[in-house]
Amino acid sequence: MAIRKGSTLILETAPGVISYGAVGSKKESEGPLAEGFDQLFPDSTLGEETWEKAECRLQKEAVRIALEKGKIKSEEIHCLFAGDLLNQCTSSIYGLREVGAPFVGLFGACSTMAESLTMAALFLEGGFGEKTAAVTSSHFCTAERQFRFPLEYGGQRTPTSQWTVTGSGAVILGKGSSGPYVRGVTIWRMRDMGITDANNMGAAMAPAAADTLERFFTDTGMQPEQFDLIATGDLGKVGSDLLLEVLEKDGWSLAGRHNDCGLMIYDREKQQVEAGGSGCGCSASVLCAHILPALQRGELKEVLFVATGALMSTTAVQQGESIPGIAHLVWLTAGAG
Amino acid sequence: MAIRKGSTLILETAPGVISYGAVGSKKESEGPLAEGFDQLFPDSTLGEETWEKAECRLQKEAVRIALEKGKIKSEEIHCLFAGDLLNQCTSSIYGLREVGAPFVGLFGACSTMAESLTMAALFLEGGFGEKTAAVTSSHFCTAERQFRFPLEYGGQRTPTSQWTVTGSGAVILGKGSSGPYVRGVTIWRMRDMGITDANNMGAAMAPAAADTLERFFTDTGMQPEQFDLIATGDLGKVGSDLLLEVLEKDGWSLAGRHNDCGLMIYDREKQQVEAGGSGCGCSASVLCAHILPALQRGELKEVLFVATGALMSTTAVQQGESIPGIAHLVWLTAGAG
Numbered sequence: 001m002a003i004r005k006g007s008t009l010i011l012e013t014a015p016g017v018i019s020y021g022a023v024g025s026k027k028e029s030e031g032p033l034a035e036g037f038d039q040l041f042p043d044s045t046l047g048e049e050t051w052e053k054a055e056c057r058l059q060k061e062a063v064r065i066a067l068e069k070g071k072i073k074s075e076e077i078h079c080l081f082a083g084d085l086l087n088q089c090t091s092s093i094y095g096l097r098e099v100g101a102p103f104v105g106l107f108g109a110c111s112t113m114a115e116s117l118t119m120a121a122l123f124l125e126g127g128f129g130e131k132t133a134a135v136t137s138s139h140f141c142t143a144e145r146q147f148r149f150p151l152e153y154g155g156q157r158t159p160t161s162q163w164t165v166t167g168s169g170a171v172i173l174g175k176g177s178s179g180p181y182v183r184g185v186t187i188w189r190m191r192d193m194g195i196t197d198a199n200n201m202g203a204a205m206a207p208a209a210a211d212t213l214e215r216f217f218t219d220t221g222m223q224p225e226q227f228d229l230i231a232t233g234d235l236g237k238v239g240s241d242l243l244l245e246v247l248e249k250d251g252w253s254l255a256g257r258h259n260d261c262g263l264m265i266y267d268r269e270k271q272q273v274e275a276g277g278s279g280c281g282c283s284a285s286v287l288c289a290h291i292l293p294a295l296q297r298g299e300l301k302e303v304l305f306v307a308t309g310a311l312m313s314t315t316a317v318q319q320g321e322s323i324p325g326i327a328h329l330v331w332l333t334a335g336a337g
Numbered sequence: 338m339a340i341r342k343g344s345t346l347i348l349e350t351a352p353g354v355i356s357y358g359a360v361g362s363k364k365e366s367e368g369p370l371a372e373g374f375d376q377l378f379p380d381s382t383l384g385e386e387t388w389e390k391a392e393c394r395l396q397k398e399a400v401r402i403a404l405e406k407g408k409i410k411s412e413e414i415h416c417l418f419a420g421d422l423l424n425q426c427t428s429s430i431y432g433l434r435e436v437g438a439p440f441v442g443l444f445g446a447c448s449t450m451a452e453s454l455t456m457a458a459l460f461l462e463g464g465f466g467e468k469t470a471a472v473t474s475s476h477f478c479t480a481e482r483q484f485r486f487p488l489e490y491g492g493q494r495t496p497t498s499q500w501t502v503t504g505s506g507a508v509i510l511g512k513g514s515s516g517p518y519v520r521g522v523t524i525w526r527m528r529d530m531g532i533t534d535a536n537n538m539g540a541a542m543a544p545a546a547a548d549t550l551e552r553f554f555t556d557t558g559m560q561p562e563q564f565d566l567i568a569t570g571d572l573g574k575v576g577s578d579l580l581l582e583v584l585e586k587d588g589w590s591l592a593g594r595h596n597d598c599g600l601m602i603y604d605r606e607k608q609q610v611e612a613g614g615s616g617c618g619c620s621a622s623v624l625c626a627h628i629l630p631a632l633q634r635g636e637l638k639e640v641l642f643v644a645t646g647a648l649m650s651t652t653a654v655q656q657g658e659s660i661p662g663i664a665h666l667v668w669l670t671a672g673a674g
Binding site for chain 2: 001002004007009049050052053078079083085086087088089090093094096097100101102103104105106107108109115119122123125126127128129187188189190192311312313314315316319321324326
């Protein structure tokens with residue numbers, strides 16, 4: 001039975017990770033985390049006819065790899081939680097249609113990996129099933145044409161803009177895991193600080209990340225120093241600076257503990273990604289290509305994974321609305337604690 | 338602790354409904370369920386500047402009414418599950434931004450009311466909180482322009498087309514309820530039978546509804562006769578006929594038990610809605626304006642609420658894809674059983 005502390009749930013059964021898969025494309029293969037990916041496609045079409053079909057394929061492959069690595073049949077998945085950035089969660093719907101597992105579609109923009117992992121962990125903690133899966137993806141070309149400009153337009157990128165990761169991460173949770181484990185979750189609220197610039201997602205999300213982290217520390221009485229890594233994703237450079245500034249002002253220092261998935265996946269100096277990486281696939285693939293493997297190897301012991309979402313709709317922004325942010329937190333631990 | 342039977346979960350604590358709100362607009366006020374609505378706006382703008390803002394308002398009002406009727410403060414909601422048809426769930430995000438409750442965004446197209454109610458019930462059954470809420474909405478004008486044609490185009494409607502309900506339903510679940518109760522849920526898989534016509538949603542969803550109902554009856558060993566009402570939503574006339582045909586072929590008869598939210602909300606003879614009502618707001622408002630009140634009054638005792646979703650994306654359909662359907666089932670009962 002989970003213990004509720006404020007808005008944070010401490011999971012007594014500590015649902016464990018059985019397996020996971022990370023897939024990416026060319027740009028991800030040139031970044032510092034390339035080695036951790038299970039599959040890296042040489043170009044972002046993945047041999048498909050459209051960018052959207054390519055993104056569907058990313059989710060399909062991530063799930064296939066996670067199932068294979070865990071020697072799990074798709075029939076064993078008691079609930080599959082997935083979502084993505086595309087209108088009507090196209091990548092999850094069409095990418096996972098053939099998996100045949102009970103399906104719960106989610107929308108949390110770039111917070112989806114934390115959202116899906118949270119729901120997958122709670123489903124197990126509640127005793128509702130034996131194995132669950134959490135999946136999400138993003139694709140640079142589908143995101144650009146949906147949220148900003150068609151690539152053919154050749155628009156200039158602003159210094160605050162982030163590069164949407166072409167990648168996917170899938171995690172399978174269940175019994176019989178030897179870790180890492182999900183020890184706690186904080187599902188938290190939307191925050192809107194009035195940002196209206198679709199090229200400055202980091203600023204829209206930073207207040208939500210700060211809000212969620214403060215919630216977790218206050219709820220649990222724990223301190224940032226108790227964690228080896230506090231990984232937000234994907235605030236990029238602009239959002240990360242803002243996050244640290246906001247927290248500092250409120251008396252919290254993440255000094256030496258914080259990193260952002262959007263800063264980890266690319267080399268900003270060499271890869272021309274402006275403020276860093278973004279997209280649901282950013283935190284998802286950094287989780288599966290870097291954080292979970294490091295927890296498994298014991299290089300990391302206690303991690304806070306805080307995926308952040310800019311809940312942006314082009315229709316709403318065109319109608320003068322600002323962009324609400326949201327962040328959900330998953331506390332991961334190497335041992336069963 | 339929930340009992341798992343196949344893919345169906347029987348909820349031992351039977352999370353109860355504390356309160357609910359149903360809001361609609363002009364067309365709904367002219368339909369046979371008008372009396373059950375808490376609020377009916379005289380026109381579909383709701384006094385807002387855009388259709389999208391009007392739809393946001395629908396969710397906001399439904400939640401406000403449910404909170405007021407239950408004498409509940411929004412801070413008491415431990416998790417709010419919501420989603421809708423609009424790109425990036427615009428109506429839920431902007432409509433519920435100010436509620437300030439921990440927020441889990443969902444995407445299940447028109448199955449969202451069953452999906453959100455399921456997640457809200459499981460959250461309580463798992464012991465994760467004391468009160469949860471489930472919300473969704475739709476709006477005729479936002480749906481038409483997003484999925485089909487701008488209204489100004491004046492396109493002719495086909496006989497298989499359905500009229501998207503301009504309405505919303507919100508349900509608050511929690512302890513201290515005197516019913517109705519959620520006794521069971523079946524979260525189930527996507528089904529795609531190759532339908533590509535965006536004006537024939539009923540046919541895209543009927544196989545999923547049949548699949549989910551057969552799953553539930555097989556899992557539990559229960560029979561259709563044990564239920565006073567088996568409410569699908571929103572298959573309309575075309576989808577309902579298909580559902581009964583598919584089930585009949587497989588040896589299940591819903592004779593005299595079945596009705597569809599899309600057939601209940603409008604008078605098809607008088608209201609020119611072709612095959613019936615549709616949209617997330619259809620099953621949501623029929624649930625909150627008719628089914629829950631009837632359970633509370635004891636006129637209904639055992640109900641299966643099976644909201645169905647056509648997981649359609651215009652991008653995918655333009656790229657030649659068919660439309661997958663999905664249906665989730667919620668077993669509602671008047672007494673605590």
